[in-house]
Amino acid sequence: MDAFLSRKRRRLSPPPAEPLPNEPQEEEEDSTDVKLAILSSLNPDRSQDDLLEVLLSCDGSVSAAIDCLSSSTTTWSSRDIKRRQMIPGIQSAIPFSSTADPKIKRPSSSSSSSLLSSSKQPRQPLTRKGKTLHLYTPDDIATHTPCSIIHNFLPSTLATSLLNELLAESTSYSSISFKIFDNVVKSPHTACFYVDNPIDRARQRTEYYYNGNDLLDVRETLPTTRQVSDLVRIAVNKEIETRIRDFYPDGKKLRFQTEKEWQPNAAFVNCYDGGAQHVGYHSDQLTYLGPRAVIGSLSLGVAREFRVRRIVPKDQSSDDENHPPDAAAAADLQGQISIHLPHNSLLVMHAEMQEEWKHSIAPASTIIPHPVAGNKRINITYRWYRDEFRPEYTPRCRCDIPCVLKCVQRQRGNRGRYMWMCQAGNRPGAGEGCGWFVWANFTDDGVPVGWKGGGKDNTTSGKTENTGQVVDEGQDNKEGHASLPPISIA
Numbered sequence: 095m096d097a098f099l100s101r102k103r104r105r106l107s108p109p110p111a112e113p114l115p116n117e118p119q120e121e122e123e124d125s126t127d128v129k130l131a132i133l134s135s136l137n138p139d140r141s142q143d144d145l146l147e148v149l150l151s152c153d154g155s156v157s158a159a160i161d162c163l164s165s166s167t168t169t170w171s172s173r174d175i176k177r178r179q180m181i182p183g184i185q186s187a188i189p190f191s192s193t194a195d196p197k198i199k200r201p202s203s204s205s206s207s208s209l210l211s212s213s214k215q216p217r218q219p220l221t222r223k224g225k226t227l228h229l230y231t232p233d234d235i236a237t238h239t240p241c242s243i244i245h246n247f248l249p250s251t252l253a254t255s256l257l258n259e260l261l262a263e264s265t266s267y268s269s270i271s272f273k274i275f276d277n278v279v280k281s282p283h284t285a286c287f288y289v290d291n292p293i294d295r296a297r298q299r300t301e302y303y304y305n306g307n308d309l310l311d312v313r314e315t316l317p318t319t320r321q322v323s324d325l326v327r328i329a330v331n332k333e334i335e336t337r338i339r340d341f342y343p344d345g346k347k348l349r350f351q352t353e354k355e356w357q358p359n360a361a362f363v364n365c366y367d368g369g370a371q372h373v374g375y376h377s378d379q380l381t382y383l384g385p386r387a388v389i390g391s392l393s394l395g396v397a398r399e400f401r402v403r404r405i406v407p408k409d410q411s412s413d414d415e416n417h418p419p420d421a422a423a424a425a426d427l428q429g430q431i432s433i434h435l436p437h438n439s440l441l442v443m444h445a446e447m448q449e450e451w452k453h454s455i456a457p458a459s460t461i462i463p464h465p466v467a468g469n470k471r472i473n474i475t476y477r478w479y480r481d482e483f484r485p486e487y488t489p490r491c492r493c494d495i496p497c498v499l500k501c502v503q504r505q506r507g508n509r510g511r512y513m514w515m516c517q518a519g520n521r522p523g524a525g526e527g528c529g530w531f532v533w534a535n536f537t538d539d540g541v542p543v544g545w546k547g548g549g550k551d552n553t554t555s556g557k558t559e560n561t562g563q564v565v566d567e568g569q570d571n572k573e574g575h576a577s578l579p580p581i582s583i584a
């Protein structure tokens with residue numbers, strides 16, 4: 095079945111991770127219009143809306159839809175459809191026309207190739223300003239976002255055991271206080287940080303800073319969480335290989351992306367109790383992960399929407415004065431995309447995510463309770479804290495605390511450059527900090543150079559005052575994004 099319909103419609107249920115063995119492959123190749131034409135010829139008394147509703151309820155199978163329509167116990171009316179559209183969790187996909195980007199390699203699967211039209215046609219963004227584009231299938235998510243997803247990741251019994259283990263812990267989680275502009279606020283959800291051994295736990299409590307604060311609630315990884323970590327490591331490394339082969343230019347990793355195997359050794363566990371708890375758009379901190387970081391995010395319990403949007407520079411360089419930016423096109427390009435995260439789904443945020451996109455968990459007016467978790471969603475973000483980015487090896491500002499690593503995202507001239515900067519100003523009650531920053535340097539494999547631990551110690555060279563470059567990036571502070579806590583989500 096086509097992943098998108100030519101009209102606005104909703105998806106009643108996520109598609110199966112794999113096609114059923116006996117399902118006719120010919121039906122997967124037919125367009126939605128062809129399927130509707132077949133159903134209409136057999137049921138001339140039915141409206142197109144009714145036929146579309148039946149087709150969606152049968153996961154796009156024409157034969158199943160024919161059986162459903164011929165059943166004497168099934169009746170479909172406009173009022174039935176309207177009532178069912180009010181069921182919590184049902185969403186709509188935006189109608190659009192899309193084109194392929196010739197610079198991006200894509201998987202050669204029939205389902206994903208059917209989404210994009212010929213690259214000879216004018217390129218148009220899939221997103222629209224003020225609209226939300228909903229994606230459901232793994233192929234669509236991998237093609238149009240910097241993410242990939244694995245549904246039904248764990249065996250059901252293991253997923254339930256992990257959920258119960260963390261639900262018991264979640265009652266003792268707490269919100270994190272942080273500063274947005276001059277206001278001190280608390281995160282809208284609760285969270286806790288886990289590491290693999292007592293040594294790392296002691297280091298986290300004494301050496302590491304998050305938005306200028308110590309992180310006191312650090313715990314050792316629980317038994318089931320540790321067991322699952324090994325499965326996540328294998329799956330994420332496989333997804334990274336697929337991403338590089340099928341999507342990156344010339345099948346090569348991105349610049350600054352590490353060539354080493356991804357090895358998760360820490361996890362932030364977030365608990366969202368009810369649909370009102372959410373997190374706004376932000377990028378995860380790279381300070382201890384390094385550039386082009388990859389994060390594996392496992393969702394358990396209540397299904398929620400994970401939304402992403404591309405970051406588009408707002409200023410125009412002097413070289414482009416004769417070609418002013420198209421404001422409408424830029425707005426469309428920043429339109430948000432929603433990814434449905436059901437129970438037991440593993441989302442991989444790939445190497446381009448944190449530098450070029452922002453993500454959030456959207457508030458939900460209604461949710462469907464989970465039989466084990468009730469109204470709660472548990473999210474485990476597995477991360478690789480790299481040794482070369484430990485605080486003892488990274489620059490310190492004039493406040494004598496380790497600096498935070500940030501990437502220029504909106505200023506066109508320096509976009510993609512990394513910098514170490516003071517994070518004391520984000521600490522509640524600590525004032526504005528010293529404002530010091532220095533440009534960061536890495537090898538093509540993301541190994542730090544220019545300070546202790548990464549090469550010759552020359553942190554004093556290139557030292558620059560925070561007079562303008564960083565202030566321009568403060569646009570996110572005005573939106574309340576840059577100062578969000580590092581307990582980031584998926």
